[in-house]
Amino acid sequence: RAKRQGGGSYTFYSPEMNTWSRDRLKMESALRAALQNREFELHYQPQIDIRSGRLVGLEALIRWRRADGELIRPDAFIPAAEESGLIRGIGDWVIREATSQAARWKSEGLLPVPLAVNVSAQQCSDMNVVDTIRSALEDSGVAPAMLKIELTESTAMHDAERVAELLSSIDRLGVGVAVDDFGTGYSSLSLLKRFPISELKIDKSFVHDITSDADDAAIVRGTIALAHSLGMTVVAEGVETQAQLRFLARHRCNIAQGLLSSPPLPADEVRNWLEASAPGLRRTAP
Numbered sequence: 001r002a003k004r005q006g007g008g009s010y011t012f013y014s015p016e017m018n019t020w021s022r023d024r025l026k027m028e029s030a031l032r033a034a035l036q037n038r039e040f041e042l043h044y045q046p047q048i049d050i051r052s053g054r055l056v057g058l059e060a061l062i063r064w065r066r067a068d069g070e071l072i073r074p075d076a077f078i079p080a081a082e083e084s085g086l087i088r089g090i091g092d093w094v095i096r097e098a099t100s101q102a103a104r105w106k107s108e109g110l111l112p113v114p115l116a117v118n119v120s121a122q123q124c125s126d127m128n129v130v131d132t133i134r135s136a137l138e139d140s141g142v143a144p145a146m147l148k149i150e151l152t153e154s155t156a157m158h159d160a161e162r163v164a165e166l167l168s169s170i171d172r173l174g175v176g177v178a179v180d181d182f183g184t185g186y187s188s189l190s191l192l193k194r195f196p197i198s199e200l201k202i203d204k205s206f207v208h209d210i211t212s213d214a215d216d217a218a219i220v221r222g223t224i225a226l227a228h229s230l231g232m233t234v235v236a237e238g239v240e241t242q243a244q245l246r247f248l249a250r251h252r253c254n255i256a257q258g259l260l261s262s263p264p265l266p267a268d269e270v271r272n273w274l275e276a277s278a279p280g281l282r283r284t285a286p
């Protein structure tokens with residue numbers, strides 16, 4: 001809102017600002033309505049064990065299905081959800097929906113693999129998210145080991161003491177923690193030592209040119225070695241080519257996620273994908 005100052009001048013009020021804040025308000029109320037009207041859905045991207053070719057996990061990725069059918073990617077609305085505080089409601093929905101889906105797949109005898117859920121910094125600013133995880137697991141009857149939490153380095157650095165406490169609680173529940181987009185944030189390696197982290201996800205920006213850029217190759221090799229010496233599993237994000245996969249296999253990366261295996265899929269397409277999975281991929285034994 002414009003503030004009138006002594007002397008009659010307006011401080012931060014400009015036509016651009018007006019449009020910007022109007023757009024933001026529109027976005028906020030649209031997001032609030034979307035939550036009420038159940039317009040969000042989760043898509044699931046397979047994570048493949050590089051040595052065996054087996055499915056070992058699925059990452060839940062949110063999408064917004066507008067009333068007109070348009071599908072909106074998270075990068076277009078998660079930042080607004082974070083700024084407005086709506087991310088808490090949306091984030092709780094994501095955790096509940098993912099655990100319900102895990103329970104549905106379990107009852108269909110399908111997919112005894114963990115689901116990974118992304119959590120943003122604002123969700124980590126108090127312990128509510130721990131209560132949400134705990135009650136979602138209780139209500140769905142899903143084992144804690146079937147859920148994983150992904151958070152970025154910047155989230156962890158946001159308020160390191162608080163996040164350390166939060167992650168310890170999540171760890172005590174038996175839920176694994178992965179550091180997402182590793183290497184892109186403003187991070188301290190001591191995070192890896194102090195926090196109960198079980199998995200590092202190498203950001204796709206390092207994976208992209210892995211076979212042609214010596215620096216990226218070195219960073220990825222170094223990250224894999226670091227993670228392994230700390231007893232962590234390593235996931236490579238954004239694996240799109242066989243050449244990238246071969247490089248990762250040669251350097252003992254554990255898990256690959258990316259378009260080479262599959263894009264994120266709506267829940268009801270996951271079964272089809274498993275049945276017709278790409279050559280070299282096998283489903284986990286039931």
Ligand code: C2E
Nearest residue numbers: 061062073074075078094118119120238239240258259264
């Ligand atoms: P992320 O957690 O790092 O997820 C990986 C992103 O890489 C996803 O984008 C995925 O679709 C994309 N991707 C997968 N395979 C490939 C590939 O081979 N090449 C390339 N170039 N990209 C690939 P998406 O689904 O658009 O999600 C973007 C980001 O939005 C996520 O990055 C995550 O940070 C955030 N996000 C997604 N779902 C949620 C959620 O439920 N809650 C929160 N807080 N954030 C979410």
Ligand code: MG
Nearest residue numbers: 059118150180
């Ligand atoms: Mg993620």
Ligand code: MG
Nearest residue numbers: 180181201237
């Ligand atoms: Mg990532």
Ligand code: MG
Nearest residue numbers: 152180181203
């Ligand atoms: Mg990301």
